Amino acid sequence: MREPLKIFAGNSNSTLAKEICNILGLQPGEISISRFSDGEIYIQIQENVRGTDVYVVQSICDPVNDNLMELLIMIDSLKRASADRITAVIPYYGYARQDRKDKPRVPITSRLVADLLTSAGASRILTMDLHAQQIVGFFNIPVDHLFAAPVMLEAIMKMNLTNIVIVAPDAGAVERARAYAKRLATDLAIIDKRRVETNKAEVMNVIGEVTNKNVFLVDDMVDTAGTLVNAAKALKEKGAIDVYASCTHPVLSGPAIERIAQSDIKVMLVSNTIPVHEQKLEVGKIKVNSVANLFAKAIKNIHEETSISSLFV
Numbered sequence: 072m073r074e075p076l077k078i079f080a081g082n083s084n085s086t087l088a089k090e091i092c093n094i095l096g097l098q099p100g101e102i103s104i105s106r107f108s109d110g111e112i113y114i115q116i117q118e119n120v121r122g123t124d125v126y127v128v129q130s131i132c133d134p135v136n137d138n139l140m141e142l143l144i145m146i147d148s149l150k151r152a153s154a155d156r157i158t159a160v161i162p163y164y165g166y167a168r169q170d171r172k173d174k175p176r177v178p179i180t181s182r183l184v185a186d187l188l189t190s191a192g193a194s195r196i197l198t199m200d201l202h203a204q205q206i207v208g209f210f211n212i213p214v215d216h217l218f219a220a221p222v223m224l225e226a227i228m229k230m231n232l233t234n235i236v237i238v239a240p241d242a243g244a245v246e247r248a249r250a251y252a253k254r255l256a257t258d259l260a261i262i263d264k265r266r267v268e269t270n271k272a273e274v275m276n277v278i279g280e281v282t283n284k285n286v287f288l289v290d291d292m293v294d295t296a297g298t299l300v301n302a303a304k305a306l307k308e309k310g311a312i313d314v315y316a317s318c319t320h321p322v323l324s325g326p327a328i329e330r331i332a333q334s335d336i337k338v339m340l341v342s343n344t345i346p347v348h349e350q351k352l353e354v355g356k357i358k359v360n361s362v363a364n365l366f367a368k369a370i371k372n373i374h375e376e377t378s379i380s381s382l383f384v
Contacts, residue, residue, distance in 0.1 A: 074122055074123050074124040074155045074156070075122075075123045075124065076095075076097065076123070076124050076126070076370075076374045077097075077100045077118075077120060077123050077124070077125050077126070078091065078092050078095070078097055078099055078100060078125075078126045078127075078128060078160075078370070079099065079100035079102050079116070079125065079126070079127050079128070079145060079149070080099050080100075080102075080127075080128045080129070081104065081127065081128065081129035081138065081141045081142055081145060082104060082138070082141060083129050083130045083131070083132055083138040083141070083346075084128065084129065084130040084132070084162060084163075084343075084344070084345070084346055085099075085128075086343070086346055087128065087130075087162060087343050087344070087346070087361075087362075087363055087366075088128035090361060090363035091128065091363050091366050091367045091370065094363060094364060094367035095367050095370065095371060100116070100118060100120070100125075101116075101117040101118045102114065102115070102116055102117060102145070103115045103117055104141065104145075112137070112140055112141055112144055114141070114144045114145055114148050115148070116148050116149060116152050119152075120149055120152045120153070120154045121152065121153040121154070122153065122154075122155045123154050123155055124154075124155060124156050124158075124374050125149050125154040125155075125156065125157050125158070126158045126160050126197070126370050127142065127145050127146060127149065127157065127158070127159050127160060128160040128162070128366075129141065129142040129145065129159070129160070129161060130161065130162045130163040130165075130344060130345055130346075131161060131163060131164060131165025131166065131184070132163050132165060132320075132322065132345045132346075133322070133324065133345075135165045135166070138165070139165060139166075139184065139187075142159065142161070142188075142191075143187055143188070143191040144191075146159060146188070146191040146192045146193050147191050147192055149192070150191070150192030156194045156195070157192055157193055157194050158193070158194060158195045158196070158197055158370075158373065159188055159193040159195075159196050159197070160197045160198075160366060160370070161196060161197070161198045162198070162199050162343075162344035162345070162362065162366065163199070163292075163320045163322075163344040163345050164181070164184070164198050164201055164202075164206070165184070166180040166181050166183070166184045167181045167201055167202035167203065167206055168181075168202050169181055170182075170202065170203040170205060170206055171203075171205075181202075181203070181206050181209060182206075182209040185206070185209040185210045186209075188210075189210065189211060189212055193212060194212060194213075195212050195213040195214065195215070195373070196210060196212065196213070196214045196215070197214075197215045197217070197366070197369055197370070197373065198214065198215070198216060198217065199216070199217040199218065199219055199319060199342075199344055199362065199365075199366075200217075200218055200219050200247075200291045200292075200319040200320065200344075201216060201291075202243075202291055202292065203243075204216075215369060215373065215379055217362075217365055217366070217369055217379075217382060219319040219342045219344070219362055219365070220247075220250060220251065220254070221365065221382070222342060222360050222361070222362050222364075222365065223251075223289075223317050223319070223340060223342070223360065224251065224254050224255065225360075226317070226340050226358070226360045227251075227255065227287060227315075227317065227340070228255070230315075230338075232285045232287075232315070233285070234283070234284050234285055234312070235255065235257045235284065235285050235286070235287055236252075236257060236258045236259070236260050236279065236280070236281055236284045236285070236286050236287070237249075237251045237252040237255065237257060237258070237259050237260070237286075237287050237289055238259075238260045238261070238262065238279070238281065238286050238287065238288050238289070238302070238306065239259070239260070239261045239262065239288075239289065239290075240262050240264070240288050240289075240290050240298050240299055240302040241262060241264045241290075241298060241302075242261070242263075242264075244289060244290045244291065245261055247289055247290070247291060248261075248289045251287075251289050258279065258280065258284075259279060260277060260278060260279025260280065260281050260286070261277075261278040261279060262276075262277060262278075262302045262305060262306075263276040263277070263278055264298065264301075264302070276305075277305055277306060277309045281306050281309050281310065281311045282309060282310035282311070283310060283311075283312060284311055284312060285311070285312050285313050285315065286306050286311045286312075286313075286314050286315070287315045287316070287317065288302055288303065288306075288314065288315070288316040288317070288336075289316075289317050289318075290316075290317075290318045291318065291319050291320060292318055292319065292320035292321075292322055293316075293318045293320070293321060293322060293323060293327065293339075293341075294322040294323070294324055294325075294327065295324055295325045295326060295327050295330070296323070296326070296327040296328075296330040296331050296334075297330065299316055299318075299331070299334075299336070300330045300331065300334040300335075300336070303316070303334050303335040303336045304334070304335055306335070307335045313337045314335050314336050314337060315336065315337055315338050315339070315340070316336050316338075316339045316340070317339070317340035317341070318339070318340075318341055318342075319341070319342050319344060319362075320341075320342070320344050320345055321341035321342070321344075321345050321347050321351075321357070321359075322345060323345075323347070323351055328350075328351050328354055331354060331356055331357070332354045332356065336356060337356065338356055338358060339356050339357050339358070340358050340360060341357060341358070341359055341360070342359070342360055342361070342362045343359050343360070343361050343362060343363070344362060347359055365382055368382055369382055
């Protein structure tokens, strides 16, 4: 007999968690999350989870460290309450950018987070659009790595744009941009970029034909939007008609919203792996597309022990 399915939500993305529960016809699990006066997180699972198949939905987004600790404590609470299997559903995997030693004496924090999740008691990981594919290999437990491409491609096609070229804003985005270009049967261009310092980038060259084209910048995440805005400017200077953009994870920290508002970007498609607050939507260029259906299907298939390969088509 299959174990009962339960979904619990942390504070980072409770709206997405509720949407997933609605699709699956479930009520979110009852959980109490509070803090001591010094900021320590206190969690109590308020229903029986013994022998259940539990899914904990939590993005590791701003405030990153609080949300990470909250996720770890939720997992530990469920483990000590005798849940049969605990799947950490992490729509946005924070600390993913630190995935290798590119300088002396620096950490690999994406591996550290993987170790913390495993030590806390996670049985498997369900996540989306990791910043680097090798992060999957940092885990010694199963990882199901979803892609937002089906949702984003559908949104792009609904825009009914003609004469499109897909653009990778840097070398790291080439594989993703190539997949989009293949699905849309269109051309690919690449921005050659040199990063001057952290969160600052200088666009050097555009590789590919973008003159008299509607260009679509494709990336996995946008943080301060420096790379994206500089890329849009370079594309307009090369003769692009209109510049559009899409990203899975709208981190949008610091001056990002102001930069996007003043940029050459006409529309920016994002997903809800990270909640986009109303004041950020007021800029008018950002359009949110839900990935709840992808996560709901993945959770259902994992629970029923069936393949999730169909979600990658």
